[in-house]
Amino acid sequence: MKSISLGQYYPADSVIHRMDPRVKVICAVAYIVASFLCKNFFSFMLLLVSAIILVLISRIPLRIVLGSMKALIFIMAFTAVINIFWITDPGAEPLFSWWIIKVYTKGLYHALFILVRIVAMIIGTSIFLTYTTSPIALTDAIERLLYPLSLLHVPVHTFAMMMTIALRFIPTIVDETDKIMSAQKARGADFTTGSLSDRVKALIPVIVPLFASAFRRADELATAMECRCYHGGEGRTRLRVLKLHARDFVVLAVMAAFIAGVVLINICGARNGWLYTMTIA
Amino acid sequence: MDDASTLERPVLIDVKDVSYAYPPESSDPRPVLSHVNMTVREGEYVAILGHNGSGKSTLAKLINLVIDDYTYAEGQILVNGRDVMSDDITEEEILDLRRSVGMVFQNPDNQLVATIVEEDVAFGPENLGIPQKELRQRVDDALETVGMTEYAQHEPHRLSGGQKQRVAIAGIIAMKPRCMIFDESTAMLDPMGRKEVVATMEKLNREEGITVLSITHYMDEAARADRVVVLSDGKIILDGTPDYVFDHAETMRAAGLDLPQCTAAAKYLKTRGVKLEGSLTSVESCAEAILKAWRERQRKEGACD
Numbered sequence: 400m401k402s403i404s405l406g407q408y409y410p411a412d413s414v415i416h417r418m419d420p421r422v423k424v425i426c427a428v429a430y431i432v433a434s435f436l437c438k439n440f441f442s443f444m445l446l447l448v449s450a451i452i453l454v455l456i457s458r459i460p461l462r463i464v465l466g467s468m469k470a471l472i473f474i475m476a477f478t479a480v481i482n483i484f485w486i487t488d489p490g491a492e493p494l495f496s497w498w499i500i501k502v503y504t505k506g507l508y509h510a511l512f513i514l515v516r517i518v519a520m521i522i523g524t525s526i527f528l529t530y531t532t533s534p535i536a537l538t539d540a541i542e543r544l545l546y547p548l549s550l551l552h553v554p555v556h557t558f559a560m561m562m563t564i565a566l567r568f569i570p571t572i573v574d575e576t577d578k579i580m581s582a583q584k585a586r587g588a589d590f591t592t593g594s595l596s597d598r599v600k601a602l603i604p605v606i607v608p609l610f611a612s613a614f615r616r617a618d619e620l621a622t623a624m625e626c627r628c629y630h631g632g633e634g635r636t637r638l639r640v641l642k643l644h645a646r647d648f649v650v651l652a653v654m655a656a657f658i659a660g661v662v663l664i665n666i667c668g669a670r671n672g673w674l675y676t677m678t679i680a
Numbered sequence: 681m682d683d684a685s686t687l688e689r690p691v692l693i694d695v696k697d698v699s700y701a702y703p704p705e706s707s708d709p710r711p712v713l714s715h716v717n718m719t720v721r722e723g724e725y726v727a728i729l730g731h732n733g734s735g736k737s738t739l740a741k742l743i744n745l746v747i748d749d750y751t752y753a754e755g756q757i758l759v760n761g762r763d764v765m766s767d768d769i770t771e772e773e774i775l776d777l778r779r780s781v782g783m784v785f786q787n788p789d790n791q792l793v794a795t796i797v798e799e800d801v802a803f804g805p806e807n808l809g810i811p812q813k814e815l816r817q818r819v820d821d822a823l824e825t826v827g828m829t830e831y832a833q834h835e836p837h838r839l840s841g842g843q844k845q846r847v848a849i850a851g852i853i854a855m856k857p858r859c860m861i862f863d864e865s866t867a868m869l870d871p872m873g874r875k876e877v878v879a880t881m882e883k884l885n886r887e888e889g890i891t892v893l894s895i896t897h898y899m900d901e902a903a904r905a906d907r908v909v910v911l912s913d914g915k916i917i918l919d920g921t922p923d924y925v926f927d928h929a930e931t932m933r934a935a936g937l938d939l940p941q942c943t944a945a946a947k948y949l950k951t952r953g954v955k956l957e958g959s960l961t962s963v964e965s966c967a968e969a970i971l972k973a974w975r976e977r978q979r980k981e982g983a984c985d
């Protein structure tokens with residue numbers, strides 16, 4: 400528990416790491432939108448290729464990217480299987496049929512499309528956001544992107560501040576949990592054996608002091624922030640200024656071209672009646 | 681700093697007949713401060729001593745106006761000539777007060793807000809709306825002053841207690857205060873961390889001319905101040921130079937406070953007939969006095985032979 404790292408930020412030196420976090424958030428959203436725009440085999444292939452390129456230029460080791468997919472492997476397998484058996488194609492011969500189960504080529508394609516879409520979404524968000532952007536930069540970017548909402552009295556700054564404080568205190572509180580658990584262990588508490596209810600009961604003497612101390616911390620922090628002239632987001636300046644560089648505009652242009660490409664392939668596909676155009680998402 | 685020069689300096693904080701009680705859950709409010717009078721002059725280094733619960737933190741928080749409830753507050757606290765306890769104080773004046781009187785607390789963990797050292801230091805001036813260019817300069821200067829420049833990009837939770845506390849101090853310095861209040865800021869630190877922080881406090885006072893109000897339980901820290909104020913049960917019972925205050929051992933003991941160890945030892949030697957002269961509040965001055973007495977005796981013995 401000693402060296403916990405928040406999020407899954409993977410420090411490396413790549414174009415994506417150096418991008419403006421605001422542009423990264425926009426790209427992540429755009430990429431997800433693009434994955435939903437794909438309608439036929441060729442646009443999905445373009446999506447898959449772009450995902451691979453993203454991983455390559457981010458310089459994040461493949462094993463780490465694949466690791467992030469492990470958690471979702473069940474969902475991926477489940478949706479794929481459902482698609483294989485569910486989709487029917489009345490005009491075509493089933494590839495395989497047994498009892499009431501019929502598998503069509505169209506179903507296989509659909510399963511493949513869904514898989515590509517999920518993989519692309521995971522890669523898009525993790526490459527643009529979690530792996531290459533520190534949580535604090537992400538908070539910062541979201542605060543600035545959502546700034547227009549604060550004109551409509553949405554407390555954007557307050558939420559960003561809450562995020563920042565949470566990020567600041569999670570390691571502190573994890574350390575503290577560690578200490579309290581050791582202290583209770585020294586008094587004979589047992590967290591690892593016994594029935595579930597025994598173990599939950601053993602946790603109570605950890606949770607109670609943890610909460611007590613968290614409240615005290617919150618109180619002291621509030622006073623300290625007041626002493627440092629905190630009075631909400633109004634009139635606040637920032638040490639860190641986000642500046643768009645040429646590379647950010649290039650990336651945005653590439654992203655726009657990519658979406659245009661996907662749309663173009665879709666249109667061509669619809670005109671020429673390319674096989675396996677997906678009509679349902 | 682000698683007395684004559686401090687007395688000529690303008691008064692920065694003037695606490696006039698202040699009484700305070702926290703709002704009670706039931707029954708009558710129990711006074712935490714009663715009829716406290718105290719002045720702090722520009723550039724002074726004042727230590728405040730007192731047993732647990734004597735009202736030191738309450739006094740500090742009143743000066744900075746960070747107490748929630750003023751129902752049972754009486755008297756005046758003039759900071760820069762403005763009564764901060766008056767009802768017509770504006771939001772701007774409060775911000776200006778907190779800017780000019782900064783406060784550093786006991787637990788270094790609970791006063792750092794940001795996840796990166798330099799951003800935490802910037803927090804105060806950011807709130808004041810300092811433009812980015814000057815902000816950068818202030819942050820760099822503040823980190824330099826506390827000797828933490830090389831840690832600018834570190835995460836606060838990976839620093840030692842003394843380092844965290846110095847970052848907290850930098851966060852206040854970056855607001856360019858005229859006075860800093862330290863509420864037991866060394867209490868949770870190991871001896872190394874304490875040394876770092878005390879050295880920083882003294883540097884701020886001597887080199888930057890910042891007025892320092894240091895609340896502490898460490899007598900050796902208090903002994904280094906220009907002036908020591910002793911609180912007991914919400915009343916000021918002693919107020920003067922360290923020599924003066926530590927001369928009143930009985931009053932101190934009654935207030936639940938000990939003398940600095942070296943002073944106590946020197947006093948004991950005095951009762952045993954050793955003639956000690958001069959200030960007896962610091963280890964160095966005690967050692968000097970003892971050395972002098974010893975030389976004196978050797979000289980006399982030499983004369984007898």
Ligand SMILES: Nc1ncnc2c1ncn2[C@@H]1O[C@H](COP(=O)(O)OP(=O)(O)OP(=O)(O)O)[C@@H](O)[C@H]1O
Binds near residue numbers: 712732
């Ligand atoms: N928020 C509060 N609400 C009610 N009573 C309080 C509050 N804070 C402090 N007190 C009480 O006021 C008294 C003085 O507290 P204060 O914190 O000023 O003492 P202190 O001299 O700073 O003590 P210490 O050396 O322990 O820090 C104590 O009896 C305490 O119980």
Ligand SMILES: [Mg+2]
Binds near residue numbers: 736737863864
């Ligand atoms: Mg206190």
